Amino acid sequence: MTYTYFNPTVIEFGEGKIKSITKYIDKNLKVLVVYGGGSIKKNGVFEQVSKALEGYTWFEFGGVEPNPSVETLNKAVALIKEKNIDFVLAVGGGSVIDGSKYLVASAVYDGDGWDFLEGKTIEKALPLGAILTIPATGSESNGTAVISKKSTNEKRYFGSSLTYPKFAVLDPTIMSSLDDRQLANGLVDAFVHTCEQYLTYPNTSLLHDGYAHTILRGLHNLSLNWKDRKTLVWQENLMLLANQALNGFIGSGVPQDWATHMIGHEITAFYGLDHARSLAVVQPHLLRVMMEDKKDKLTLMGKEVFDMPHNYEMVVEAIEYMYKSIGVSTKLKDYDVDDKVIENITGALKKHGMTAIGERGNLTLDKVEKILKMSLN
Structure with a gap:
């Protein structure tokens, strides 16, 4: 066996852990909260996130679909650049977290973010945090992401040590609304x-x-x-x-x-x-x-x-x-x-x-x- 194992993600596991995100996000940073179809606004998760981010300057971007597409994500990249976002907080399942990995890399890259799906090395990225709502992919504590391009029926992946979330909140009580x-x-x-x-x-x-x-x-x-x-x-x-x-x-x-x-x-x-x-x-x-x-x-x-x-x-x-x-x-x-x-x-x-x-x-x-x-x- 020969290997290097690296995992920098802090895991906050258990009920009520959403409030712990303030330990990892400086109040001077502008935050973008990224989520999917809006279920977090019905099950109390968005309310908990909003309460935790009181006193922060933060924005939201919703609508990241299952199998996140560059067509949707590039709209968020534009918002990040427009608002000079410093930190991305993914609130969702694997698709939202994967999509957010694309965002943190693409937002500080001058070219087309799809280049990373074609094999280009990620050289820098914004910091990322994750609040997991649907357990499945493990994306909350790894550096890989799978992204789709609807226009060409492609689904590709990338991985980088720079796209590991800094922290991941795993609160199992959030799962009560899952079907x-x-x-x-x-x-x-x-x-x-x-x-x-x-x-x-x-x-x-x-x-x-x-x-x-x-x-x-x-x-x-x-x-x-x-x-x-x-x-x-x-x-x-x-x-x-x-x-x-x-x-x-x-x-x-x-x-x-x-x-x-x-x-x-x-x-x-x-x-x-x-x-x-x-x-x-x-x-x-x-x-x-x-x-x-x-x-x-x-x-x-x-x-x-x-x-x-x-x-x-x-x-x-x-x-x-x-x-x-x-x-x-x-x-x-x-x-x-x-x-x-x-x-x-x-x-x-x-x-x-x-x-x-x-x-x-x-x-x-x-x-x-x-x-x-x-x-x-």
Whole structure:
């Protein structure tokens, strides 16, 4: 193992923690509060933020959509420049936080912010803070973001040590207003994030595998206790597990996959599927196609997570059953896609240079086509 692990985000976890943001934002700074569709103005979160920011000079920008687009975000970039904003406070789920990472980098860049999605290095950024409202992506304490461009049906990602939030508030009581779809999406998203860093080939780290097992077992346990999803204990566990699934540690120094995400991103870009649901329609079928490469870790996962120590093929069935048990389909045919879906997805992957993906670089476009056909059957 050889790796560098870095995570500068302070986590403020627990009820009533929104008021703690004043410890991290100087009163002399101009603040932009960024949020999504406006639910924070109905569930009391905006009121708590407003109270915490009494005495500050602050502005608001709402309307960041799921799968945040540059078309929307560039309007916020213009506002930041117009008002000379010094600090961005993201209040929302992964889309709002990802979008805010784009904002803090683009606001101090002279060119088109989409350049960062094309691979340009971020050299400076405004400071960013996050108040998490929907647990799923782990974006509140990592440096990566996924951004869409509606005009070209693209969904790309970037990452930088400069776009980690300075702090992240995780108050599980905020989750009380979330619906079943949002809770299920969060659970699936966190599960797949963990699998992308775990379901590869054997490594020598007892700690990394053990930590991944703990996260996967926890999420599986939440699915088994789906009836309790409205309780605080269930919700705070999802919030913590989703955070730990993608804060960077379990992937440090071990092989990582991310092919499910690469394919899922293109499905969302073309057809607007929820991010988690785009992953669920890909992952089980990908595991079947790549079974020979992944059978050792599937066997270990069966033993440690599902109590199925002897049949790695059945582990995929267990994953699929888990998703379906909380209302998430694993079939692309259950969504509104057209007859060009395979052509569109493989074409986009080819355009973006993703013709050989996965932990071994051997998941080729013909295998992507096979995966998508299985999901459509």
